[in-house]
Amino acid sequence: MLDQTTVTADGRTIGGVLMDMRGITLRFGGVEAIKDISFDIREGEIRAIIGPNGAGKSSMLNVISGFYHPQDGEVWFRGERRPAMKPYQVARLGIARTFQNIALFEGMTVLDNIMTGRLTQMKSGMLAQAIWRGKAEKEEVANREKVEQIIDFLEIQAIRKTPVGRLPYGLKKRVELARALAAEPKLLLLDEPMAGMNVEEKEDMSRFILDVNDEFGTTIALIEHDMGVVMDISDRVVVMDYGRKIGDGTPDEVRGNQEVIDAYLGVAHD
Amino acid sequence: MSADFLYGIEVIINGLMAGVLYALVALGFVLIFKASGIFNYAQGVMALFAALTLVGIMEGQVPFAHLLNAIFGTDIHHFGWEVPALLAIFLTVLVMVAFAWAVQHFVFRHLVGQEPIILFMATIGLAYFLEGVGDLMWGSDIKTIALGLPQGGSFWVEDMTASLGGDDFYGFFIDKLDMVATVVAIVLVISLIAFAQYTKQGRAMRAVADDHQAALSVGISLNYIWVLVWSLAGIVAMVAGIMWGAKSGVQFSLSLIALKALPVLMLGGFTSIPGAIVGGLIIGVGEKLFEYTIGAPFLGGATENWFAYMLALIFLVFRPQGLFGERIIERV
Numbered sequence: 001m002l003d004q005t006t007v008t009a010d011g012r013t014i015g016g017v018l019m020d021m022r023g024i025t026l027r028f029g030g031v032e033a034i035k036d037i038s039f040d041i042r043e044g045e046i047r048a049i050i051g052p053n054g055a056g057k058s059s060m061l062n063v064i065s066g067f068y069h070p071q072d073g074e075v076w077f078r079g080e081r082r083p084a085m086k087p088y089q090v091a092r093l094g095i096a097r098t099f100q101n102i103a104l105f106e107g108m109t110v111l112d113n114i115m116t117g118r119l120t121q122m123k124s125g126m127l128a129q130a131i132w133r134g135k136a137e138k139e140e141v142a143n144r145e146k147v148e149q150i151i152d153f154l155e156i157q158a159i160r161k162t163p164v165g166r167l168p169y170g171l172k173k174r175v176e177l178a179r180a181l182a183a184e185p186k187l188l189l190l191d192e193p194m195a196g197m198n199v200e201e202k203e204d205m206s207r208f209i210l211d212v213n214d215e216f217g218t219t220i221a222l223i224e225h226d227m228g229v230v231m232d233i234s235d236r237v238v239v240m241d242y243g244r245k246i247g248d249g250t251p252d253e254v255r256g257n258q259e260v261i262d263a264y265l266g267v268a269h270d
Numbered sequence: 271m272s273a274d275f276l277y278g279i280e281v282i283i284n285g286l287m288a289g290v291l292y293a294l295v296a297l298g299f300v301l302i303f304k305a306s307g308i309f310n311y312a313q314g315v316m317a318l319f320a321a322l323t324l325v326g327i328m329e330g331q332v333p334f335a336h337l338l339n340a341i342f343g344t345d346i347h348h349f350g351w352e353v354p355a356l357l358a359i360f361l362t363v364l365v366m367v368a369f370a371w372a373v374q375h376f377v378f379r380h381l382v383g384q385e386p387i388i389l390f391m392a393t394i395g396l397a398y399f400l401e402g403v404g405d406l407m408w409g410s411d412i413k414t415i416a417l418g419l420p421q422g423g424s425f426w427v428e429d430m431t432a433s434l435g436g437d438d439f440y441g442f443f444i445d446k447l448d449m450v451a452t453v454v455a456i457v458l459v460i461s462l463i464a465f466a467q468y469t470k471q472g473r474a475m476r477a478v479a480d481d482h483q484a485a486l487s488v489g490i491s492l493n494y495i496w497v498l499v500w501s502l503a504g505i506v507a508m509v510a511g512i513m514w515g516a517k518s519g520v521q522f523s524l525s526l527i528a529l530k531a532l533p534v535l536m537l538g539g540f541t542s543i544p545g546a547i548v549g550g551l552i553i554g555v556g557e558k559l560f561e562y563t564i565g566a567p568f569l570g571g572a573t574e575n576w577f578a579y580m581l582a583l584i585f586l587v588f589r590p591q592g593l594f595g596e597r598i599i600e601r602v
Contacts, residue, residue, distance in 0.1 A: 065487065091489030103484035105477050116477045120489040122470045179488065 008235060015043030017076075018219050019064065019187060024073035026059055033059040034070065035243045041187065046213050047221045048230045051240035052263060057223040058100060060240070061191050064221070065097045066090035078186070092120050096185035098176045100192045100223075106165035110156060110175050111147065113164055117182030118143045147182055153215070154178050154208060170201040174208070181212065188212070190222035194229055202226075206233050227264065231255065239263070273439040276431075280442045281562045282555055287448035289554020290455045291513055295527050296534040296546040297459070298506040303540045304479040305499040308378070308389045312397035314528025316366075316504055319404045321511030321520045323365050325415055326408040328358040333407045355417050359508075366504030367497075369400075374497045382492075401525065412521040419516045420446035451513040458509055459547060462502070466543075471498060479541075533582035539592030548593060553578045 006014045019041040026034040033056045041047045049057050062068040063075070066087040075082045077093065085093075096117070105113050122139060151157055154174050159167060164175060173193060180188055193209065194202045210233055212218050224230045230237065231251040239247035239254055241263040247254045254260055298313045310316075326333065330349040339345055353361070377392055423443045432441035466472040477485045478495045485492065511520070514527050538549025557577040565573030585592065 067486075086491070087486040088489045088491045091487055097487050099483065099487070103481050103487065105480035105484060107480050108476060112473065112476075116473055116485075116488050116490075119470055119474055119477075183488065 012044060012214065014045045014235065017041070018043045018078060019221075020076035021060075021064070022074040022076065024060070024063060024070045024075070026056075026063060026068055026070045032243050034063070036072070037238075037240070037243075037245045038073075039238045039245065039248055041219060041221050043219055044213070044217055045219060045235040046209065046233055047219075048234035048237045049221065049223045049240060050225060050227060050230055050237055053225060054242075055225075055240040056243040057225070057240055058191060061097070061189055061221070061223055064090075064187075065095060065189055091183070094183070094186035095189065096180035096183040096187075097189035098173070098180050098191055098193060100195060102169075102172050102176055104164045104172060104176055104179070107163060109161050109163055110167070110178075111151075111160045113175055114147050114150065114178045114182050115143065117179040118147065120183055146184075150178050150181050153211070154181075170197055170204075173197070173201075173205065177205075177208065177212075181216070181218070184216075185218065188218050188220045190220065192223055192225070194224060194226060202229055209233055276434055276439055276442075278559075278562065280444075281558045283442065283444060284448070285555035285558030286551055287445070287452050287554070288558065289551035290452045290547075291448075291510070291550075292530055292534050292553055293547045293550025294451075294455050294458070294506065294510040294513065295531040296538065296550055297462070297543065298503040298510065299528075299531055299535055300538075300540060300543055300546045301462075301499055301503045301506065304543075305475055306378070306389075306478075306496055307386060308393060309386070309540070310396075310503065311390065311393040311528070312400055313503065313507060313531070314525040315397045315400045315404070316369075316507035317511035317514065317527060318520070318522065318525040319369075319400050319511075320362055320366055320504065320508035321415065321515040321524060322404045322408045322413070324358055324362045324508065324512065325413045325515075325520055327361050328353050328355065328416065329413075331408060336409065337406060362508055363505055366508055367501045370500030370504050371497050373500055374493060378496065379493060397525075401522075410522070412519045413515075414519055415512060415515045417512065417516065419450055419512075421516075422446060424449065447513070447516055454509060454513070458506065459543070462506075462543065471495075475499060530578065533578035535592070536582035536585050537592055539594040542592070542594035545592055545594030553581065556581060 005016070008014060017040045020038075021040070022038050024034055024037050025032065037060070049060055051057050059068060063070050066085045066089065069084050077095075082090075082093075091097075105116065108116075121143065151160060154177065156171065156174055156178065159171060159175075164172060167175065177190070177193065180190075190209070194205050197205060206229055209220060209222070213220055222230070222234070231254075234251060236249060237247070237251055237254045238245060239257070239260045241259075246259045246263060247257040249257075295313065295317065298316070299310060302308055302310045302313075325331075330351045330353060332338070332346050332349060335347045339347075373396065377396065378389070381389055381392060422445070424446045427444045428441035430441070432439065434441075464472075466476060474485070474490045475495055475498065477488070477490055478492060482492060485495075510527065511524060514524055518524070534546060534549040534553050536549075537552055538545030538547070557574045560577050561571065561573050565571055565577070
């Protein structure tokens with residue numbers, strides 16, 4: 001097992017294996033969405049899962065976050081085999097995620113949305129919170145500080161009190177990232193963080209992802225079908241096609257892989 | 271000031287107080303509908319059941335006495351003690367929480383993701399089941415709640431206000447029970463709002479009401495929140511049951527107060543706590559004022575029975591989402 005630490009060219013430390021997917025197979029009725037896929041995610045790295053539409057990337061992310069349960073295979077997290085878990089239990093383990101189609105609490109303000117990300121961190125009693133006394137007060141203040149720090153970090157101070165339903169698409173994506181970050185996750189899952197964005201927004205988002213990884217040392221697994229951006233920001237890439245893994249390695253290794261090129265560009269049938 | 275004007279004000283005050291009681295019932299509906307999208311037909315029966323349980327516990331009745339006697343050939347009806355009111359209320363709350371857990375565990379957990387109409391049908395079944403259980407547990411005779419709530423008009427208010435008008439004005443007639451109910455309802459609403467705004471569970475509750483998937487992803491257990499919401503609705507039902515039960519006795523017709531809540535919900539919107547309150551007040555004042563100004567003089571009276579439904583119909587035509595409900599936007 002890969003347990004030694006390595007240092008990347010830009011000086012970040014990549015640790016041991018944080019999450020290990022072993023022989024994952026996921027079926028919906030007769031359709032195999034994921035066929036016997038194994039890969040690992042190491043501490044501190046940015047790991048991308050790419051592939052054309054329908055390759056099974058989102059299914060894989062849903063397996064990691066507990067929304068789907070694979071028929072075969074094992075999920076290992078922090079050196080222990082993870083039993084079948086509900087999504088909220090996975091979240092409490094320290095795995096936060098965002099969604100392809102943005103799942104925010106539209107009726108709540110940006111601040112309240114991000115505060116829900118801290119729910120797993122709150123310990124004081126219900127009554128104490130309602131009357132705002134003792135431990136609850138300190139805890140709320142500490143939580144607010146953390147949240148404000150994230151708000152500053154993602155540059156969304158101006159919209160703190162705005163109901164999320166009124167925000168444009170790109171900002172919603174950023175709020176969703178903020179909510180996931182508020183949980184101080186050990187592993188952050190991003191489902192197509194750049195889908196539907198223009199070039200400028202994509203650049204912003206790439207920068208935030210890199211900064212999050214750099215500043216907080218958060219391990220990030222992300223899904224994209226846009227190859228260009230992903231190759232620039234990730235340390236290692238898994239390539240999927242029709243539910244199979246067809247490539248795994250550094251961006252450069254993957255780029256040179258014939259099967260990957262075929263999957264993306266198509267093969268001449270002659 | 272003229273006596274007519276003062277009587278008008280008295281009518282409005284009484285209407286507001288009646289409205290608070292309507293709002294109390296409507297609140298139970300809103301809590302559950304907001305968090306789970308279930309229109310709980312059983313809310314009225316829950317109020318009846320809670321009131322029956324409270325009276326039964328206070329009087330030291332043996333639950334399921336008739337059933338047990340029939341099976342074991344015994345003749346026991348009472349434990350022979352009486353439980354103080356506060357302890358009885360506490361025990362009733364526990365019963366309602368247990369009921370909430372059972373409802374989630376045995377019914378709605380298995381219906382997650384079903385059509386709203388199916389969830390609605392399930393609550394109809396629940397209503398009849400609970401009605402039967404209530405009868406079986408505590409018997410079907412009419413009971414009185416002996417919480418010591420004050421009854422009748424308040425002489426104090428009458429004396430204080432008599433001097434406002436001339437010789438033909440005798441002061442406001444305000445029911446003492448209504449005054450108590452108003453205070454209790456206000457306290458209940460303030461605590462509910464404090465709970466929803468400032469506690470972790472309240473925030474989680476609002477989150478679940480907004481988006482199930484997102485709620486799961488931040489570590490909220492939907493089951494837990496739904497049990498919590500049904501428990502709160504049970505407690506609200508208990509308070510409504512106590513107030514209405516003190517007015518008209520604890521009997522089957524108590525469960526029909528749910529029907530009074532429907533127009534309130536149409537007005538206020540099914541998803542808004544402030545809506546339930548404002549809706550209740552509008553209906554309360556509206557029906558009393560309509561009766562006083564038009565109903566009694568011109569229509570032969572008894573308009574209170576249908577006024578609320580008329581108003582609700584008008585709202586359904588012009589503003590189906592209610593005053594405070596979320597806008598219904600159809601995308602083509």
